[in-house]
Amino acid sequence: MKPEPSTFHSRPDGRRRIERATTWIFRAATYLVLLAGGAVLLTIAVKGSRTLFQSEAPFINWSFLTEAPESLYIFEWEGRTLEMGDREFRAFKERNPAAANVEAESYVYSAGGIFPAIAGTLLLVLGSMTIALAVGVSAAVYLNEYARDGRGIRFIRLAILNLAGVPSIVFGLFGFGLFVIFLGWNVSLLAGWFTLAFMVLPVVITASEEALKAVPLGFREGSLALGATKWQTIRRNVLPYALPGILTSSVLGIARVAGETAPIMFTAAYVVRDQLPWQVERLGDFFFQGVMALPYHIYVVSSKIPQNAHTERVQYGTALVFLLLVATIAGTSILLRQHLRKRHSW
Amino acid sequence: MVIADPPLMDSSAPELAGTPPPPAPAERSVVAQIEHLDFFYGTTQALKDVTLDLESRKVTAFIGPSGCGKSTLLRCLNRMNDLIEGARVAGGTVRIHGTNIYDRTVDVIEVRKRVGMVFQKSNPFPKSIYENITYGLRLHGRRDKSRLDAIVEQALRGAALWDEVKDRLHQSGLGLSGGQQQRLCIARAIAVEPEIILMDEPCSALDPVATAKIEELIQELRARFTIVIVTHNMQQAARVSDRTAFFYLGSLVEYADTRDIFTNPAKPQTEAYVSGRFG
Ligand SMILES: Nc1ncnc2c1ncn2[C@@H]1O[C@H](COP(=O)(O)OP(=O)(O)OP(=O)(O)O)[C@@H](O)[C@H]1O
Numbered sequence A: 001m002k003p004e005p006s007t008f009h010s011r012p013d014g015r016r017r018i019e020r021a022t023t024w025i026f027r028a029a030t031y032l033v034l035l036a037g038g039a040v041l042l043t044i045a046v047k048g049s050r051t052l053f054q055s056e057a058p059f060i061n062w063s064f065l066t067e068a069p070e071s072l073y074i075f076e077w078e079g080r081t082l083e084m085g086d087r088e089f090r091a092f093k094e095r096n097p098a099a100a101n102v103e104a105e106s107y108v109y110s111a112g113g114i115f116p117a118i119a120g121t122l123l124l125v126l127g128s129m130t131i132a133l134a135v136g137v138s139a140a141v142y143l144n145e146y147a148r149d150g151r152g153i154r155f156i157r158l159a160i161l162n163l164a165g166v167p168s169i170v171f172g173l174f175g176f177g178l179f180v181i182f183l184g185w186n187v188s189l190l191a192g193w194f195t196l197a198f199m200v201l202p203v204v205i206t207a208s209e210e211a212l213k214a215v216p217l218g219f220r221e222g223s224l225a226l227g228a229t230k231w232q233t234i235r236r237n238v239l240p241y242a243l244p245g246i247l248t249s250s251v252l253g254i255a256r257v258a259g260e261t262a263p264i265m266f267t268a269a270y271v272v273r274d275q276l277p278w279q280v281e282r283l284g285d286f287f288f289q290g291v292m293a294l295p296y297h298i299y300v301v302s303s304k305i306p307q308n309a310h311t312e313r314v315q316y317g318t319a320l321v322f323l324l325l326v327a328t329i330a331g332t333s334i335l336l337r338q339h340l341r342k343r344h345s346w
Numbered sequence B: 001m002v003i004a005d006p007p008l009m010d011s012s013a014p015e016l017a018g019t020p021p022p023p024a025p026a027e028r029s030v031v032a033q034i035e036h037l038d039f040f041y042g043t044t045q046a047l048k049d050v051t052l053d054l055e056s057r058k059v060t061a062f063i064g065p066s067g068c069g070k071s072t073l074l075r076c077l078n079r080m081n082d083l084i085e086g087a088r089v090a091g092g093t094v095r096i097h098g099t100n101i102y103d104r105t106v107d108v109i110e111v112r113k114r115v116g117m118v119f120q121k122s123n124p125f126p127k128s129i130y131e132n133i134t135y136g137l138r139l140h141g142r143r144d145k146s147r148l149d150a151i152v153e154q155a156l157r158g159a160a161l162w163d164e165v166k167d168r169l170h171q172s173g174l175g176l177s178g179g180q181q182q183r184l185c186i187a188r189a190i191a192v193e194p195e196i197i198l199m200d201e202p203c204s205a206l207d208p209v210a211t212a213k214i215e216e217l218i219q220e221l222r223a224r225f226t227i228v229i230v231t232h233n234m235q236q237a238a239r240v241s242d243r244t245a246f247f248y249l250g251s252l253v254e255y256a257d258t259r260d261i262f263t264n265p266a267k268p269q270t271e272a273y274v275s276g277r278f279g
C-alpha cells in the first residue's frame, strides 16, 4: 500500500482483531490469577474465621491461640451429639460415671489450640533470621565492599544465585545429613535454625548487596577522605543507610522461613509435643529440642486426619492464623523500614 | 626555595602522625613535591612524568581540558586513587614534607588526615550538621563534648557558615542549600585540621552567588591551609589562585604564578587554552 501524505490509514481489520484478542488473553490471564488467589484466600478467611473468631465478647477465640492441641471426641449423650476435647471429655466421664464406656468418635489434634505451633514457628523465624542476617550481611559486605572483582568472586556470586533456586526439600535433606546426623544435633531448634538460615541466605545476601550498592559512593569517599578506615566507613556511614533496604528485602526471607515445611520436617519439627519450648530443665536443652511449627502442623492436620466437618475447625483455623502471622511479620518490617527511612534519607 | 623539614625516609610513618606542621618560613616553602609521577588506570596512562611542587599556604589551581588528569593528580595527593581497581602509580614519588606517601611504611589514614578533600558533588552525610562536622574527629577518638562543641563552631565559622546554621546544628545537613552543603563539606574537612585541602571543582554545581561565597572563603582559608583547586572556570582560577598548573593529555604543560599564566604564558598551548581558543 502506498502511503498518502498527510492522511492516516486506519489499521487493517485483521490486525485490529489480533490486537483486541491479545489484549483479552492477557487480561483473562491476570483475572484468572486474581480469581485463583482470591478463592484460596477467601476460603481460608471464611472457614478459618469460624475457628478464630466468635460472636460474643472477646470476639477472638483465645483458647485456639493459647492452648495445646487435643484429641476431639464426638459422642451421643442423652439424645444429643456432644463434641469435647480430651480434658473436657475426661472430666465429663468423671462427673457422669454412666458415660465411662460411651462410644465416641475421635480425631487427634482437632480440639484445643495451636499455641505450641505458633511459639515454635516464632522461635524458628527468630533464630534462623538472626543467623541468616548475621552471615548474609557479613557476606554481602565482603562481596560488595572488600572483594575485588575477579573470577573467584564471580563464581561465588553465581553459586549464590544458583543456591536460591535449589528446592527447599534439598535444604531439608542437607540439614538432616549435616546437622541432625553428622553433627549429632538430632531433631532440634538449632538444626532447624541453620537449615532455614542456609535456605534464605541467597535472598539475604543478594538483597543486602543491592542495599549496599544503593548507598551513594560519596558517603564512602567522604568518610575515607576524613581518614576513616574501611571498617569505620562501613560501620558508620554505609551500613546504617543500607539497613532499611536490607530489612525490607529480608521480609521475603521471613515469609519463606515461616512458611516452608520441607526444610524443618526432618530437622526441627515434631508432630506434637507436650512441653512448650521454654519448659526445659537446662538452658542448653533449649537449643536441642524439637518444636511444633505452623506449616508442619497444617501439613499434619490436613494429611494425617480425615477431612470432615469436625476437623475443618483446626485445619482452616491453623491456615488462617499462619497467614495472619506472616502478614503481621511482613507488615512490621515494612513499618520498621519506613521508620528507618525517615530517619536516614538522602 | 626552601624545603621544609625533610624527615628521613624510614622514620616517615610515625612522623606523619598528628604532629602539627612546622611554622612556615616567610619565603616560599614547599609542602608537597610531586616528582616524575606516572599514573595508570589499568593500561591507560592518565599522568605522564608530572613534576610539581605545592607551596605552603598558597592556592594552587589545576586547569586543563576535560580528561587531562587534573582529578587524577589531585587524588594522588591523598591516595584516594587507591580505591579504584587497577589504578596504580607506576613511577615517581609524591612527597609531603619529604615523605613519599606511596612508601610501604606510610599509613594511608595519616595521609588523609593531613590532606583533606572537598568533592565536586557536595556529599554531606545524612546526619545532623553537628554530626557531619564531628564525624572526622570521632573517628580519631575525640569524645569530649565541650571540646567538640568548640571545634564545631570554629569549623563552621571557618567555612563562613556559622551564622546561617547556628540555630539548626542538630538538623540534617541535607536540609541546606547546595552552596551551604558545599561549605558544610569544607567545614567538615577543616575540622580535622588538615594541612592541605584538595578541592575538585567545588563550585561546578553552584550558582554564581554561592560560587562567590566559596571563592571568598578560599581567600580566607589560604592563611591557614595549603589549597589545591581544580577548576574549569578560568576566571575562578585567576581570581583565587596564586599558582596555576596547566595540564594537557596527562602532562604538565606549564606551572607558574597565576598572573604569568594568564597574562604572559610561556607555552603557546597554555595561551590558547586560557584565552579560550581550545579545550
Ligand atoms: N576510574 C577510572 N578508570 C579508568 N580511567 C579513568 C578513571 N578515572 C579517570 N580515568 C581516565 O583518566 C584520564 C584522566 O581523568 P581525570 O578524571 O583525572 O580528568 P580530569 O582532568 O579531572 O577531567 P574533568 O575535567 O572532566 O574532571 C581520563 O582519560 C579518564 O578517562
Ligand SMILES: [Mg+2]
Binding pocket: B070, B071, B072, B200, B230
Ligand atoms: Mg575531574
